[in-house]
Amino acid sequence: MRKIVCIALFLCFVLSCSSQPFLTVKGDIPRQHNISPPGSFMYLKEVTTTQMLFVAKNGDAVAIVADSLHTASISFEEGVWNLKVKQPGVAGLHDLDYIAVERESPRYQLAVFEGLNHLFFVRPYAEILRGFEQIPLGTKAVIGYTRYKKKESGFVRFFDSIPDSLLVVTDIGEKVYTYQEFAENLVFDGSYFSMRDIPKSEVMIVWKDFPQKSIYDIYPVIAEVSPKRPLLLIFLDGLGASLLADCEARGWDIYLNKIGLEPMRTVYPATTSAAYRVVGTGNMDGFPRGPLKVFMQLDIEKAYILETSHSFVSSKYPVINHTDQNRNGTTDDEIFASALEYLDQDFDMLLVHFHGIDRGAHARGPDGMFLQRELNAVGGYVEELLKKWQGDYIIFSDHGMHFVATGGNHGRLDNMPMSVDKERYGRAWIEDMVGVIKYSIKEEAAE
Numbered sequence: 001m002r003k004i005v006c007i008a009l010f011l012c013f014v015l016s017c018s019s020q021p022f023l024t025v026k027g028d029i030p031r032q033h034n035i036s037p038p039g040s041f042m043y044l045k046e047v048t049t050t051q052m053l054f055v056a057k058n059g060d061a062v063a064i065v066a067d068s069l070h071t072a073s074i075s076f077e078e079g080v081w082n083l084k085v086k087q088p089g090v091a092g093l094h095d096l097d098y099i100a101v102e103r104e105s106p107r108y109q110l111a112v113f114e115g116l117n118h119l120f121f122v123r124p125y126a127e128i129l130r131g132f133e134q135i136p137l138g139t140k141a142v143i144g145y146t147r148y149k150k151k152e153s154g155f156v157r158f159f160d161s162i163p164d165s166l167l168v169v170t171d172i173g174e175k176v177y178t179y180q181e182f183a184e185n186l187v188f189d190g191s192y193f194s195m196r197d198i199p200k201s202e203v204m205i206v207w208k209d210f211p212q213k214s215i216y217d218i219y220p221v222i223a224e225v226s227p228k229r230p231l232l233l234i235f236l237d238g239l240g241a242s243l244l245a246d247c248e249a250r251g252w253d254i255y256l257n258k259i260g261l262e263p264m265r266t267v268y269p270a271t272t273s274a275a276y277r278v279v280g281t282g283n284m285d286g287f288p289r290g291p292l293k294v295f296m297q298l299d300i301e302k303a304y305i306l307e308t309s310h311s312f313v314s315s316k317y318p319v320i321n322h323t324d325q326n327r328n329g330t331t332d333d334e335i336f337a338s339a340l341e342y343l344d345q346d347f348d349m350l351l352v353h354f355h356g357i358d359r360g361a362h363a364r365g366p367d368g369m370f371l372q373r374e375l376n377a378v379g380g381y382v383e384e385l386l387k388k389w390q391g392d393y394i395i396f397s398d399h400g401m402h403f404v405a406t407g408g409n410h411g412r413l414d415n416m417p418m419s420v421d422k423e424r425y426g427r428a429w430i431e432d433m434v435g436v437i438k439y440s441i442k443e444e445a446a447e
Protein backbone atom coordinates (compact mmCIF):
# COMPACT_ATOMS: atom_id res chain seq x y z
CA MET A 1 0.00 0.00 0.00
CA ARG A 2 1.32 3.37 -0.97
CA LYS A 3 2.01 5.84 1.72
CA ILE A 4 1.31 9.50 1.53
CA VAL A 5 4.53 11.38 1.91
CA CYS A 6 5.53 14.91 1.30
CA ILE A 7 7.23 15.62 -1.96
CA ALA A 8 10.92 16.12 -1.51
CA LEU A 9 12.22 17.64 -4.67
CA PHE A 10 15.15 19.93 -4.95
CA LEU A 11 15.03 22.71 -7.42
CA CYS A 12 17.96 24.46 -8.99
CA PHE A 13 17.42 27.06 -11.59
CA VAL A 14 19.20 29.59 -13.70
CA LEU A 15 17.17 32.49 -14.87
CA SER A 16 17.08 33.02 -18.57
CA CYS A 17 16.43 36.42 -20.10
CA SER A 18 14.84 34.99 -23.21
CA SER A 19 12.35 32.54 -21.69
CA GLN A 20 9.76 32.55 -18.92
CA PRO A 21 10.90 30.07 -16.28
CA PHE A 22 7.45 28.64 -15.61
CA LEU A 23 6.68 24.95 -15.56
CA THR A 24 3.03 23.88 -15.64
CA VAL A 25 1.69 21.47 -13.04
CA LYS A 26 -1.34 19.35 -13.95
CA GLY A 27 -3.18 16.38 -12.52
CA ASP A 28 -5.14 16.15 -9.27
CA ILE A 29 -4.52 19.75 -8.21
CA PRO A 30 -6.19 23.13 -8.72
CA ARG A 31 -6.14 24.21 -12.33
CA GLN A 32 -3.53 26.40 -13.94
CA HIS A 33 -0.85 25.80 -11.43
CA ASN A 34 2.72 26.71 -12.33
CA ILE A 35 6.08 26.23 -10.75
CA SER A 36 7.95 29.47 -10.88
CA PRO A 37 11.19 30.01 -9.08
CA PRO A 38 11.74 30.43 -6.31
CA GLY A 39 8.66 30.78 -4.11
CA SER A 40 5.78 28.79 -5.52
CA PHE A 41 7.79 25.60 -5.91
CA MET A 42 7.61 25.43 -2.13
CA TYR A 43 3.90 24.79 -2.55
CA LEU A 44 4.53 21.54 -4.41
CA LYS A 45 6.74 20.33 -1.61
CA GLU A 46 3.73 20.65 0.69
CA VAL A 47 1.39 18.69 -1.54
CA THR A 48 0.83 15.11 -0.48
CA THR A 49 1.17 12.92 -3.52
CA THR A 50 1.30 9.24 -4.40
CA GLN A 51 3.32 9.76 -7.57
CA MET A 52 4.34 12.38 -10.09
CA LEU A 53 4.66 12.16 -13.85
CA PHE A 54 7.36 14.25 -15.52
CA VAL A 55 6.61 14.84 -19.20
CA ALA A 56 9.12 16.09 -21.76
CA LYS A 57 8.16 18.01 -24.88
CA ASN A 58 9.28 15.12 -27.09
CA GLY A 59 6.63 12.84 -25.51
CA ASP A 60 8.92 10.92 -23.14
CA ALA A 61 7.73 10.70 -19.55
CA VAL A 62 8.84 9.27 -16.22
CA ALA A 63 6.54 8.49 -13.31
CA ILE A 64 8.15 8.43 -9.88
CA VAL A 65 6.37 7.20 -6.77
CA ALA A 66 6.43 9.33 -3.66
CA ASP A 67 8.98 7.21 -1.81
CA SER A 68 11.54 7.75 -4.60
CA LEU A 69 10.94 11.44 -5.26
CA HIS A 70 13.88 12.38 -3.07
CA THR A 71 16.17 11.09 -5.83
CA ALA A 72 14.72 13.54 -8.35
CA SER A 73 15.56 17.15 -8.95
CA ILE A 74 14.45 19.74 -11.47
CA SER A 75 16.68 22.37 -12.94
CA PHE A 76 16.12 25.32 -15.24
CA GLU A 77 19.10 25.74 -17.54
CA GLU A 78 19.50 27.68 -20.76
CA GLY A 79 15.81 28.26 -21.12
CA VAL A 80 14.59 24.71 -20.54
CA TRP A 81 13.52 22.59 -17.59
CA ASN A 82 15.25 19.27 -17.00
CA LEU A 83 14.60 16.31 -14.73
CA LYS A 84 17.60 14.66 -13.13
CA VAL A 85 17.36 11.36 -11.26
CA LYS A 86 20.05 10.00 -8.96
CA GLN A 87 19.19 6.41 -9.69
CA PRO A 88 21.12 4.01 -11.95
CA GLY A 89 18.99 2.68 -14.76
CA VAL A 90 16.65 5.65 -14.84
CA ALA A 91 17.52 8.36 -17.31
CA GLY A 92 16.44 11.91 -16.70
CA LEU A 93 14.45 14.06 -19.09
CA HIS A 94 15.48 17.07 -21.15
CA ASP A 95 13.14 20.00 -21.88
CA LEU A 96 10.14 19.27 -19.67
CA ASP A 97 6.65 20.22 -20.83
CA TYR A 98 4.80 19.77 -17.55
CA ILE A 99 4.56 17.81 -14.32
CA ALA A 100 1.41 15.89 -13.33
CA VAL A 101 0.64 15.16 -9.69
CA GLU A 102 -1.40 12.22 -8.45
CA ARG A 103 -3.07 12.68 -5.10
CA GLU A 104 -4.77 10.24 -2.83
CA SER A 105 -7.67 12.61 -2.12
CA PRO A 106 -8.02 14.87 -5.13
CA ARG A 107 -10.14 17.95 -4.86
CA TYR A 108 -11.67 17.13 -8.20
CA GLN A 109 -13.01 13.96 -9.77
CA LEU A 110 -15.48 13.60 -12.60
CA ALA A 111 -18.23 11.06 -11.96
CA VAL A 112 -19.70 9.00 -14.80
CA PHE A 113 -23.29 7.89 -14.18
CA GLU A 114 -25.57 5.66 -16.19
CA GLY A 115 -29.19 5.45 -15.07
CA LEU A 116 -29.01 4.93 -11.32
CA ASN A 117 -25.52 3.43 -11.42
CA HIS A 118 -22.27 5.13 -10.66
CA LEU A 119 -19.90 3.67 -13.27
CA PHE A 120 -16.57 5.23 -12.33
CA PHE A 121 -14.65 8.38 -11.57
CA VAL A 122 -12.28 10.06 -14.00
CA ARG A 123 -9.38 11.67 -12.18
CA PRO A 124 -7.23 14.21 -13.99
CA TYR A 125 -3.99 12.35 -13.28
CA ALA A 126 -5.43 9.07 -14.51
CA GLU A 127 -6.68 10.78 -17.65
CA ILE A 128 -3.23 12.22 -18.36
CA LEU A 129 -1.55 8.86 -17.75
CA ARG A 130 -3.99 7.20 -20.15
CA GLY A 131 -2.34 9.19 -22.92
CA PHE A 132 0.96 7.34 -22.43
CA GLU A 133 2.14 3.80 -22.92
CA GLN A 134 4.69 2.12 -20.73
CA ILE A 135 8.10 1.28 -22.17
CA PRO A 136 10.75 -0.91 -20.52
CA LEU A 137 13.25 0.76 -18.24
CA GLY A 138 15.99 -1.76 -19.03
CA THR A 139 17.73 -4.45 -17.05
CA LYS A 140 18.73 -2.11 -14.27
CA ALA A 141 15.13 -1.07 -13.77
CA VAL A 142 14.31 -0.15 -10.22
CA ILE A 143 11.05 -0.22 -8.35
CA GLY A 144 9.35 3.12 -8.02
CA TYR A 145 10.07 4.44 -11.52
CA THR A 146 8.10 3.87 -14.72
CA ARG A 147 9.05 5.16 -18.15
CA TYR A 148 6.38 6.16 -20.68
CA LYS A 149 6.03 7.35 -24.24
CA LYS A 150 3.19 9.54 -25.44
CA LYS A 151 0.61 7.76 -27.55
CA GLU A 152 -2.15 9.05 -29.74
CA SER A 153 -5.34 9.02 -27.73
CA GLY A 154 -8.63 10.81 -27.51
CA PHE A 155 -10.71 11.36 -24.45
CA VAL A 156 -11.70 8.68 -22.06
CA ARG A 157 -14.46 6.55 -23.49
CA PHE A 158 -17.29 7.22 -21.10
CA PHE A 159 -19.85 4.62 -22.19
CA ASP A 160 -20.00 1.29 -23.99
CA SER A 161 -22.64 2.54 -26.40
CA ILE A 162 -23.16 6.06 -27.66
CA PRO A 163 -26.25 7.61 -26.07
CA ASP A 164 -28.73 9.87 -27.84
CA SER A 165 -28.36 12.51 -25.19
CA LEU A 166 -26.25 13.19 -22.13
CA LEU A 167 -26.68 15.36 -19.08
CA VAL A 168 -23.63 17.35 -18.08
CA VAL A 169 -23.65 18.65 -14.51
CA THR A 170 -21.21 21.44 -13.76
CA ASP A 171 -20.60 23.29 -10.54
CA ILE A 172 -22.92 26.03 -11.80
CA GLY A 173 -25.81 24.13 -13.37
CA GLU A 174 -26.82 21.36 -15.73
CA LYS A 175 -27.30 21.03 -19.48
CA VAL A 176 -28.44 18.32 -21.87
CA TYR A 177 -26.35 17.64 -25.00
CA THR A 178 -26.55 15.31 -27.93
CA TYR A 179 -23.52 13.06 -27.89
CA GLN A 180 -22.10 14.90 -30.87
CA GLU A 181 -22.42 18.29 -29.16
CA PHE A 182 -20.95 16.85 -25.99
CA ALA A 183 -17.91 15.44 -27.77
CA GLU A 184 -17.34 18.74 -29.61
CA ASN A 185 -17.56 20.85 -26.47
CA LEU A 186 -15.71 18.77 -23.89
CA VAL A 187 -12.28 20.14 -23.03
CA PHE A 188 -9.65 18.65 -20.73
CA ASP A 189 -7.12 21.20 -19.58
CA GLY A 190 -4.92 18.88 -17.54
CA SER A 191 -6.62 19.44 -14.19
CA TYR A 192 -10.30 19.79 -15.09
CA PHE A 193 -12.88 18.92 -17.68
CA SER A 194 -14.94 21.85 -18.83
CA MET A 195 -17.45 22.61 -21.56
CA ARG A 196 -16.34 24.99 -24.29
CA ASP A 197 -19.81 26.53 -24.48
CA ILE A 198 -20.10 27.13 -20.72
CA PRO A 199 -17.43 29.62 -19.64
CA LYS A 200 -15.51 28.70 -16.49
CA SER A 201 -17.43 25.48 -16.08
CA GLU A 202 -16.10 22.53 -14.14
CA VAL A 203 -17.76 19.33 -15.27
CA MET A 204 -18.60 17.23 -12.22
CA ILE A 205 -20.87 14.58 -13.72
CA VAL A 206 -21.50 13.08 -17.14
CA TRP A 207 -24.81 11.22 -17.02
CA LYS A 208 -26.35 8.82 -19.49
CA ASP A 209 -29.99 7.72 -18.99
CA PHE A 210 -30.46 10.43 -16.38
CA PRO A 211 -33.75 10.81 -14.46
CA GLN A 212 -36.10 12.94 -16.54
CA LYS A 213 -37.41 14.90 -13.56
CA SER A 214 -35.15 17.72 -12.42
CA ILE A 215 -35.10 19.87 -9.32
CA TYR A 216 -34.65 22.83 -11.70
CA ASP A 217 -38.24 22.30 -12.90
CA ILE A 218 -39.82 22.96 -9.48
CA TYR A 219 -39.44 26.73 -9.32
CA PRO A 220 -41.18 27.45 -12.65
CA VAL A 221 -44.18 25.41 -11.47
CA ILE A 222 -44.33 27.35 -8.20
CA ALA A 223 -44.13 30.63 -10.08
CA GLU A 224 -46.89 29.47 -12.43
CA VAL A 225 -49.34 28.04 -9.90
CA SER A 226 -49.07 30.03 -6.69
CA PRO A 227 -50.38 33.33 -8.11
CA LYS A 228 -53.53 31.50 -9.20
CA ARG A 229 -54.27 29.03 -6.42
CA PRO A 230 -52.78 28.19 -3.02
CA LEU A 231 -49.87 25.78 -3.31
CA LEU A 232 -48.51 23.46 -0.61
CA LEU A 233 -44.81 22.50 -0.82
CA ILE A 234 -43.68 19.54 1.28
CA PHE A 235 -39.88 19.43 1.51
CA LEU A 236 -38.52 16.08 2.72
CA ASP A 237 -34.87 16.68 3.53
CA GLY A 238 -32.44 13.91 2.59
CA LEU A 239 -34.93 11.49 1.06
CA GLY A 240 -33.05 9.74 -1.75
CA ALA A 241 -34.78 7.65 -4.39
CA SER A 242 -32.48 4.76 -3.49
CA LEU A 243 -33.70 4.77 0.11
CA LEU A 244 -37.28 4.33 -1.02
CA ALA A 245 -36.17 1.68 -3.50
CA ASP A 246 -34.42 -0.21 -0.70
CA CYS A 247 -37.62 -0.23 1.36
CA GLU A 248 -39.58 -1.42 -1.65
CA ALA A 249 -37.07 -4.19 -2.35
CA ARG A 250 -37.39 -5.39 1.23
CA GLY A 251 -41.14 -5.54 0.83
CA TRP A 252 -41.79 -2.92 3.49
CA ASP A 253 -45.14 -1.27 3.37
CA ILE A 254 -44.37 2.42 3.93
CA TYR A 255 -46.63 5.32 3.11
CA LEU A 256 -43.94 7.30 1.25
CA ASN A 257 -43.74 4.46 -1.28
CA LYS A 258 -47.45 4.62 -2.02
CA ILE A 259 -47.89 8.20 -3.16
CA GLY A 260 -46.13 8.12 -6.51
CA LEU A 261 -42.82 9.79 -5.70
CA GLU A 262 -40.50 9.57 -8.71
CA PRO A 263 -36.70 9.82 -8.96
CA MET A 264 -35.52 13.38 -9.53
CA ARG A 265 -32.03 14.55 -10.40
CA THR A 266 -30.97 17.17 -7.93
CA VAL A 267 -28.26 19.78 -7.82
CA TYR A 268 -24.48 19.81 -7.53
CA PRO A 269 -23.27 20.15 -4.82
CA ALA A 270 -25.93 17.88 -3.32
CA THR A 271 -26.55 20.06 -0.29
CA THR A 272 -29.63 21.53 1.33
CA SER A 273 -28.59 25.10 0.62
CA ALA A 274 -27.80 24.50 -3.08
CA ALA A 275 -31.10 22.66 -3.54
CA TYR A 276 -32.98 25.38 -1.67
CA ARG A 277 -31.48 27.97 -3.98
CA VAL A 278 -32.65 26.11 -7.07
CA VAL A 279 -36.15 25.47 -5.67
CA GLY A 280 -36.46 29.05 -4.47
CA THR A 281 -34.89 30.92 -7.41
CA GLY A 282 -34.78 28.52 -10.35
CA ASN A 283 -31.02 28.70 -10.84
CA MET A 284 -27.61 28.47 -9.18
CA ASP A 285 -26.47 31.98 -10.02
CA GLY A 286 -24.03 33.28 -7.47
CA PHE A 287 -23.91 30.11 -5.41
CA PRO A 288 -22.54 29.87 -2.76
CA ARG A 289 -21.77 33.55 -2.27
CA GLY A 290 -24.18 35.93 -0.61
CA PRO A 291 -27.20 35.30 1.58
CA LEU A 292 -29.54 32.59 0.39
CA LYS A 293 -32.68 34.54 -0.54
CA VAL A 294 -35.52 32.50 -1.97
CA PHE A 295 -38.90 33.09 -3.61
CA MET A 296 -38.00 36.78 -4.08
CA GLN A 297 -39.33 36.77 -7.65
CA LEU A 298 -42.75 35.35 -6.82
CA ASP A 299 -45.63 37.63 -7.62
CA ILE A 300 -47.80 36.65 -4.65
CA GLU A 301 -48.76 38.17 -1.33
CA LYS A 302 -48.96 35.51 1.33
CA ALA A 303 -46.32 32.84 1.61
CA TYR A 304 -44.92 31.08 4.69
CA ILE A 305 -41.83 28.95 5.12
CA LEU A 306 -41.97 26.56 8.08
CA GLU A 307 -38.44 25.71 9.21
CA THR A 308 -36.58 24.11 12.06
CA SER A 309 -34.70 26.27 14.58
CA HIS A 310 -31.94 26.78 12.03
CA SER A 311 -32.90 29.01 9.12
CA PHE A 312 -31.42 27.80 5.84
CA VAL A 313 -32.79 30.76 3.94
CA SER A 314 -34.08 34.26 4.08
CA SER A 315 -36.95 35.54 2.02
CA LYS A 316 -39.26 38.48 1.62
CA TYR A 317 -41.82 36.04 3.05
CA PRO A 318 -41.79 35.02 6.72
CA VAL A 319 -39.50 32.12 7.65
CA ILE A 320 -41.07 30.62 10.78
CA ASN A 321 -38.64 28.74 13.00
CA HIS A 322 -39.57 25.87 15.29
CA THR A 323 -37.80 24.53 18.35
CA ASP A 324 -38.01 21.09 19.91
CA GLN A 325 -40.47 22.15 22.60
CA ASN A 326 -41.35 18.65 23.80
CA ARG A 327 -37.70 17.59 23.66
CA ASN A 328 -38.32 14.43 21.71
CA GLY A 329 -35.22 14.96 19.58
CA THR A 330 -36.88 16.43 16.49
CA THR A 331 -38.65 19.60 15.42
CA ASP A 332 -40.68 17.74 12.79
CA ASP A 333 -43.66 17.21 15.13
CA GLU A 334 -43.72 20.93 15.97
CA ILE A 335 -43.45 21.84 12.29
CA PHE A 336 -46.25 19.40 11.48
CA ALA A 337 -48.55 20.89 14.15
CA SER A 338 -47.79 24.35 12.85
CA ALA A 339 -48.49 23.27 9.25
CA LEU A 340 -51.95 22.03 10.24
CA GLU A 341 -52.74 25.50 11.57
CA TYR A 342 -51.39 27.31 8.51
CA LEU A 343 -53.45 25.09 6.23
CA ASP A 344 -56.55 26.68 7.81
CA GLN A 345 -55.35 30.14 6.90
CA ASP A 346 -55.40 32.06 3.68
CA PHE A 347 -52.11 31.59 1.77
CA ASP A 348 -50.65 31.58 -1.72
CA MET A 349 -47.75 29.29 -0.89
CA LEU A 350 -46.88 27.25 2.18
CA LEU A 351 -43.51 25.44 2.37
CA VAL A 352 -43.16 22.77 5.08
CA HIS A 353 -39.60 21.48 5.56
CA PHE A 354 -39.19 18.16 7.45
CA HIS A 355 -35.66 17.27 8.57
CA GLY A 356 -36.02 13.92 10.33
CA ILE A 357 -34.96 11.61 7.48
CA ASP A 358 -31.80 13.63 6.79
CA ARG A 359 -30.86 13.68 10.46
CA GLY A 360 -31.42 9.97 10.91
CA ALA A 361 -29.52 9.09 7.72
CA HIS A 362 -26.52 11.22 8.79
CA ALA A 363 -26.43 9.41 12.10
CA ARG A 364 -26.99 5.84 10.99
CA GLY A 365 -26.61 5.67 7.21
CA PRO A 366 -29.14 5.78 4.37
CA ASP A 367 -30.53 2.30 4.83
CA GLY A 368 -34.24 1.65 5.35
CA MET A 369 -33.39 -0.83 8.08
CA PHE A 370 -31.91 1.94 10.22
CA LEU A 371 -34.49 4.59 9.35
CA GLN A 372 -37.88 2.97 9.89
CA ARG A 373 -38.74 5.35 12.71
CA GLU A 374 -37.98 8.47 10.66
CA LEU A 375 -39.59 7.20 7.46
CA ASN A 376 -42.76 6.29 9.32
CA ALA A 377 -42.86 9.56 11.28
CA VAL A 378 -42.34 11.83 8.26
CA GLY A 379 -44.59 9.63 6.12
CA GLY A 380 -47.31 9.97 8.77
CA TYR A 381 -47.05 13.77 8.70
CA VAL A 382 -47.29 13.81 4.92
CA GLU A 383 -50.32 11.50 5.05
CA GLU A 384 -52.11 13.72 7.56
CA LEU A 385 -51.32 16.90 5.62
CA LEU A 386 -52.66 15.40 2.40
CA LYS A 387 -55.83 14.22 4.17
CA LYS A 388 -56.47 17.77 5.22
CA TRP A 389 -55.25 19.55 2.05
CA GLN A 390 -57.29 19.06 -1.12
CA GLY A 391 -55.50 21.69 -3.20
CA ASP A 392 -52.36 21.70 -5.34
CA TYR A 393 -49.14 20.40 -3.84
CA ILE A 394 -45.57 19.41 -4.66
CA ILE A 395 -43.60 16.92 -2.57
CA PHE A 396 -39.83 16.96 -3.14
CA SER A 397 -36.51 16.23 -1.52
CA ASP A 398 -33.24 18.09 -1.84
CA HIS A 399 -30.73 15.22 -2.17
CA GLY A 400 -30.10 11.64 -1.14
CA MET A 401 -27.24 10.29 0.94
CA HIS A 402 -24.38 7.79 0.75
CA PHE A 403 -22.75 5.69 3.45
CA VAL A 404 -19.63 6.91 5.19
CA ALA A 405 -17.78 5.28 8.08
CA THR A 406 -19.74 7.28 10.64
CA GLY A 407 -23.21 6.98 9.06
CA GLY A 408 -24.28 8.93 6.01
CA ASN A 409 -23.34 12.10 4.16
CA HIS A 410 -23.98 14.02 0.96
CA GLY A 411 -22.42 16.94 -0.85
CA ARG A 412 -19.32 17.18 -3.01
CA LEU A 413 -17.57 14.67 -5.21
CA ASP A 414 -14.18 15.34 -3.75
CA ASN A 415 -15.10 13.75 -0.43
CA MET A 416 -15.85 10.38 -1.97
CA PRO A 417 -13.16 7.74 -1.47
CA MET A 418 -11.95 6.09 -4.66
CA SER A 419 -12.06 2.53 -3.49
CA VAL A 420 -15.45 1.74 -2.08
CA ASP A 421 -17.02 -1.36 -0.65
CA LYS A 422 -19.23 -2.31 -3.57
CA GLU A 423 -21.81 -4.09 -1.44
CA ARG A 424 -22.39 -1.24 0.92
CA TYR A 425 -21.19 1.76 -1.03
CA GLY A 426 -21.88 0.34 -4.50
CA ARG A 427 -23.94 3.12 -6.01
CA ALA A 428 -21.86 5.51 -4.01
CA TRP A 429 -22.16 9.11 -4.97
CA ILE A 430 -25.12 8.81 -7.30
CA GLU A 431 -27.28 8.31 -4.24
CA ASP A 432 -26.63 11.94 -3.28
CA MET A 433 -27.76 13.18 -6.68
CA VAL A 434 -31.13 11.46 -6.98
CA GLY A 435 -33.94 12.79 -4.83
CA VAL A 436 -37.68 12.36 -5.28
CA ILE A 437 -40.57 14.45 -6.59
CA LYS A 438 -44.31 14.38 -6.98
CA TYR A 439 -46.45 17.10 -8.53
CA SER A 440 -50.16 17.21 -7.84
CA ILE A 441 -51.32 20.22 -9.83
CA LYS A 442 -54.84 20.65 -11.21
CA GLU A 443 -54.96 20.53 -14.98
CA GLU A 444 -56.21 24.12 -15.28
CA ALA A 445 -52.91 25.31 -13.89
CA ALA A 446 -51.32 24.71 -17.27
CA GLU A 447 -53.74 27.14 -18.95
Ligand SMILES: [Zn+2]
Nearest residue numbers: 237238272398
Ligand atom coordinates in the same frame (compact mmCIF):
# COMPACT_ATOMS: atom_id res chain seq x y z
ZN1 LIG B 1 -30.81 18.48 3.00
Ligand SMILES: [Zn+2]
Nearest residue numbers: 238358362410
Ligand atom coordinates in the same frame (compact mmCIF):
# COMPACT_ATOMS: atom_id res chain seq x y z
ZN1 LIG C 1 -27.90 16.50 5.45
